[in-house]
Amino acid sequence: MSKEQPTFFFKVYNIVRQVPRGRVTTYGAVANYLELGSARMVGWAMNKSFSSEKPVPAHRVVNREGRLTGKNHFAHPNMMQELLENEGIVIVKDKVQNFAKVFWNPSQEL
DNA sequence: CGTTTGACGGTCC
DNA sequence: CGGACCGCCAAAC
Numbered sequence: 001m002s003k004e005q006p007t008f009f010f011k012v013y014n015i016v017r018q019v020p021r022g023r024v025t026t027y028g029a030v031a032n033y034l035e036l037g038s039a040r041m042v043g044w045a046m047n048k049s050f051s052s053e054k055p056v057p058a059h060r061v062v063n064r065e066g067r068l069t070g071k072n073h074f075a076h077p078n079m080m081q082e083l084l085e086n087e088g089i090v091i092v093k094d095k096v097q098n099f100a101k102v103f104w105n106p107s108q109e110l
Numbered sequence: 111c112g113t114t115t116g117a118c119g120g121t122c123c
Numbered sequence: 124c125g126g127a128c129c130g131c132c133a134a135a136c
Contacts, residue, residue, distance in 0.1 A: 036132080039118040047116075
């Protein structure tokens, strides 16, 4: 049993797991919602998310540009795109199309 | 315990 | 439009 409880990591996982299917969020949005003050922490948490027991849809988290910056950290660089496309999200050149439409803001939706 | 790093964001040039 | 640099903050070394 892991110990991710008193950490933002756990919070980040929780938020990301609440992202509805067919939507994406950004590191900055999550960081802002959790008041982390730094989007980097979210990315850091995502890296550790692979050590988490529960599956974290990290593929639903993109950067401010809607670009799949973390795709390189998946099992396969194109897996992230496939997962997103599987949810109905259109990806072109590793960038989310209609980003404003598929963007899910925790501070707004939650 | 000091230094480096990192899946970001924003500004500057 | 793209490349470079700074700021944030915690974990890893």
